Amino acid sequence: FSSKGEHVIGHALEAMFCTSTVPLDAIWPLGFKKFTHSFLIPYIATHAIAHQLNVSTVEAHTILLQSRPARIQLHPTLDSDEELDQICRSNIQRSKSNTIII
Numbered sequence: 778f779s780s781k782g783e784h785v786i787g788h789a790l791e792a793m794f795c796t797s798t799v800p801l802d803a804i805w806p807l808g809f810k811k812f813t814h815s816f817l818i819p820y821i822a823t824h825a826i827a828h829q830l831n832v833s834t835v836e837a838h839t840i841l842l843q844s845r846p847a848r849i850q851l852h853p854t855l856d857s858d859e860e861l862d863q864i865c866r867s868n869i870q871r872s873k874s875n876t877i878i879i
Contacts, residue, residue, distance in 0.1 A: 785864050786818045 796809045804812040819841065827837035 781858065782822065783814075783818050786821050787813055788864070790817055790821075 790813055799809050801809070807815065819838075823834055823838045823841055826832070826840055827834045830837065830840070832840070
């Protein structure tokens with residue numbers, strides 16, 4: 778999962794969860810965005826890798842960490858990334874109908 782993948786997962790999470798319903802005292806001193814970026818996105822990416830490669834979550838997490846430099850080079854997040862913009866627009870529309878796609 779590249780920077781682009783992290784962005785898509787983060788955007789989908791933001792669309793799925795209303796930040797006002799998250800108990801901030803449970804994630805203090807982090808805010809929702811920092812908690813999402815630091816914990817939820819890596820958690821989801823690790824489980825997605827484990828599922829895709831049919832490996833344990835420990836192995837998947839190792840793969841996630843070791844492949845980060847290559848992922849950043851291969852799939853950078855660009856300001857003018859039409860594919861990413863389309864995914865984000867689609868998730869906004871789907872969040873209104875409760876059908877988010879990750």
